[in-house]
Amino acid sequence: MPLDLPTIEALAPDQASLTAASKLTKASKWARLEYLESLYWGECQGSGANPYRVVVDGSDHGYKCTCPSRKFPCKHALALMWMIVTNATSFQSTTTPEWVNDWLSRRRRGSVAATAKPATNDHGKSFTAVEASEEPAKPDDSKAQSRLAAAREKRAQETLRALADATNELEQWVTDQLRLGLASLIDNASERCRRIAARMVDLKAAALASRIDEMPARLLALPNEERAEAVIRELGKLILLCQAWRKTPDEPEIRRQMTTSETREQIINDVTTLTVVGIWEVLGEKIQTRRDGLVSHATWLCQVTDNGVPAAASPQFAVLQDYYPASSGKRSESFYPGEQFAGQLAFYPSPLPLRALLVERAPVEVRLPWPVFPANSDPLSGGAPFWNTLPWGLEWPLLLPSGRVIRCHGERYWWLPENGRQALPLVGSVPTPLLGMPLTATAALWNGMRLDLLAGQTPFGRSSC
């Protein structure tokens, strides 16, 4: 997918970033500017003691910068992209340094650059290199192999025991909250959730810990009168998740909710992984900085076909979920809302595959229409498989039928279907013009209480919400 100026403009998070980037597009601002095939990297002196290291993959627009900016892409990445397009002669062809190889190995795209040999004249050590140097030499005898297997088994058993303790402790905590009163939990949500989340971390339930840690933010985003209902849902889902884990601790979907996700390599190399090739539209992105300092970057996709009919036996939606430290700005791929691309997605194993990894990506010439919503159906019918199969889920994507957004008193917003039957309240507000636009189709996330609009088809064209 070639990098060009309109793409860079679309990728820029805001005008200020572009303006700031424009001031860094002079070669003299960069300590080094190098490339190898589609891979470009450079070092830009910022306000920190060390220059920021920026790398951009021109083939798929992936990038990484070591600056602490919370804008993605940051001005350094934008400036480097800019220079790739307009001033490519500033880059010198060379081999990739260690830190670029490090980024490539984490991406594992299998691109030509990724297979490049590490440079002999490296410009600094990478974390991988440090880790590698500390790893003991791998034993090649069978005794050592069995020792390793035993150690792995022991670790797995320890994790299982820790998770069992985590579920017990969490359930006891929920019981305590019911006894003490949910009003008190709502008032002290931040402190109480932080405490039990810390215990979950101790007991190796990292994903569960993050979920609990973010619960206060979800509650505070709601009006007062809805918080009690929301906390009952949240705690009820935690109980369901604990029960589900006890029943099937090895189920990948449940394990992912409890501890950590599979690595990209595990998913890609697993022959049982569901892979789907198709045309995908970027519905929208949700970027949140979590309390633990990680940025959660979700890119929601919808599969589109030339006749508007969903592909048979294929997930209609997908979410590319990235987590990266706010300070590092790690990001594997870049998209802009409304973009359509031909892509192969590898789905994480689940009874209802949704989270996916992007394996291949290529541009498309012709835009395809959204899937058509079945007429006269319940707008939430698309959610039924989710709440039946994964009842602990916090949100799921929906494609809604014709409808429109309505503003009520108190600046509350609702989505009303054309048939006027089941209106659904919205998260936050919408731009005023959207109130006057019939939405022939709407993509949104439903969290059980409110809709979070992603995009809509309007008489004025596709509109990001």
Added chain:
Amino acid sequence: MLKDLPQTFATLRDCWITGGCALSLAPEDWRPFLAGVDNDTAERRLLALAGQALEVALRPTASETLTPHPDLPRLRLLTLPDSLRPLCRQAMKIPNIQMTQILRLVEQRGFSLHPLDWMPNLNEEVPDLYAPWVDWQNGLDQKSETLDAADELDETTWDHFYPAERRALLKAMRKKAPARARDLIAIRASQEPAEKRLALAELLETGLCEDDVAYLQSLSSDRSGKVKALAARFLSRLSHVTGDLDSPELHEFADFFVIETQHQQTRVRLKRFNSNAQEYRCGELFSQFTLGELAAALNLNEEVLVDAWVFTKPENSYLFATLIVRTASDTLVARMNQRLCNDPPKFKVFLPRLFTILLPRLDRAEQQRVVMQLLNDEDNDDLGLLNLVDYADLVDTQTIMTSVAYGKIKANLTAHFAKERNTDALLSTAPLAMVATPDAARAITEDLIKTFNVFPALPELALLRLNYALRDAALETSPATSQTNSKER
């Protein structure tokens, strides 16, 4: 049980809110799931069941009737293509460029803005194209009645349109069928209060012609002083003097002027004021009378008066230019403009403001004359006026690239970039985008990129890029029509 679910849930919630065991409140249907385990486990199961019931069986209901807002009207021009929306948003953020000028440029290239990129504020003066959106905004909070669809404005369909759209339609009608529009205005104005009557009468400015004289004369006896003054002004523009030429105030006004003859040329100027009060009074009288009345009081022909005015003290010249714009015919306004362009006054520094005063009354050819004058004036450094012109495509590539103004801009940029790389300085080129043809805008952009080694996607160049990108998009949309409309002349 499902029927009682909201009540059941409310009871459970109230119990848990304050704290306590809710098992005794569990519905009968749920009890089998709670049996055989200790109380704590049963309580948690009850919680999970309640949460799931909320999720699956209970749906949110609005506490009030949800009334859809009226549809945002589609405009008569195509919405800007998605590919151009980011560039347009960039251009909209360029400082010192009026939004109305960007709207005009987009409109003249055959597009309208996307409503999620820009919407007029309530009661904002915007191009007629966007009048339906103004009405929509104004009607948004009124939950007003849906208007019957009507294609054409006439007396019977008058109430089928909202005010801003009606004004736009009347203006359009004044261009195509001025007499029909005037008759409609006359009928409706007679039923309206003074303020609305004035607003309607103001629409006669579009296509003002001799045929309007009879109606304007009828307005001279209107109850409203403002309507009377407007009628007098319009009549004056049609060279009909209506006021009392013997009024003491008109004589007082004429007494402020000095008429001299030098080398057989008549020269008119204001006397030196003896006090601030005198100067203030003179200013007041300028706003009360018309050019025709003043000329008559001075025993001069209107054309002679325009030609004889001496541009000395700038404030006085501004007053005189304002009098001309307010009350002189199109021919006389153009005459004044030609005088300023062909034989500029000695104090050129005041020229831009004089042009600014005249500009709203100038047609395309005269505005082009002003633009050429500004671009080639060695003494002028102010191109802000280019942001006020009403017509795009006034200057072609050759003219703009060889203009004095562009040469000065490039010299200033060269000096600037020699000192620092801050690209904000490129903003000085933005006004050129408002008058350049698409080819000229592209030539400027490419020249700047090449000369100063700057990057094409710089936000500072967004307006120039938008200029030709709009033409390119129009060609893609409708090659036949756009080609004839926007090829460089």
